[in-house]
Structures are given as structure tokens and as C-alpha cells.
Amino acid sequence: MFDGIGFMELLLIGILGLVVLGPERLPTAVRSISSWIRAMKKMANSVKDELEQELKIEQLHSDLKNAESQGLKNLSPELQDSIDQLKEAAQSVNRPYQVEDVPAAKDTPAKETPPAETSSTTSANSDKPNG
DSSP states (O other), rough: OOOOOOOHHHHHHHHHHHHHHHHHHHHHHHHHHHHHHHHHHHHHHHHHHHHHHHHHHHHHHHHHHHHTTTTTTTTHHHHHHHHHHHHHHHHHHHHHHHHHHOOOHHHHHOOOOOHHHHHHHHHOOOOOOOO
């Protein structure tokens, strides 16, 4: 973090901070400055991650265009890897929407109540005020 600042410079900054702020306000000032630095680092890392992701998407897009121009035959290993990644991403997006058979719901019989009871309980509940 402090690549260009040595021990003597940090000591000088600490002494100046102690003289200017005093011993009561120096700890809170150090905490607030460290939280600002932490927030700026977090923001810089998030921007860096977003840019890397955008560059990866752009690279996949250009690889896909190259693969289309070659007719998806005799592809280089990089292009084939990009296409495989795109196929895996497409499958992972579709996977949550696939309907699976739930045998537990079919095996457990539902408890039947007479129709007269259900209508009377719903009308009794509707007469009561909410709250």
C-alpha cells in the first residue's frame, strides 16, 4: 500500500497528525481515513472486475464471429474453447428453468375436506377484519 513511503515519512506524518489534531481526535481521523481508503479500493476493484468481464465478453464475441466466418469447422483450439464456454453458459442459463418431476408430491395423498367445510371456513374468515 505504501510503496513509495518509507518508515521515516510515516513517522513524520504521524507526528504532524498528533500535533495538528491532538491525541483525542487522531484515532477517529485515522479510522475515517482508513475507511475512505478501503471504500476507494473496493470501488477500484469492482470497476477493474467489470472491465475484465467486459473484455472477456468482447473476446468471446470476436471469437464467435471468427468461428462463424470459418463455418464452425477446423477451428483453432482457442476458438473451440470459446464456443464451449458459450455453450456451457447457455446451458447454465437454461438449467434453472427446466421442469423436474417431483415424486414426493404425487406419492403423498392430499387430505380431503368436504366442500361445505371449506366454504364455511373461508366465509367465516372473510367476515373477520384484518389485523
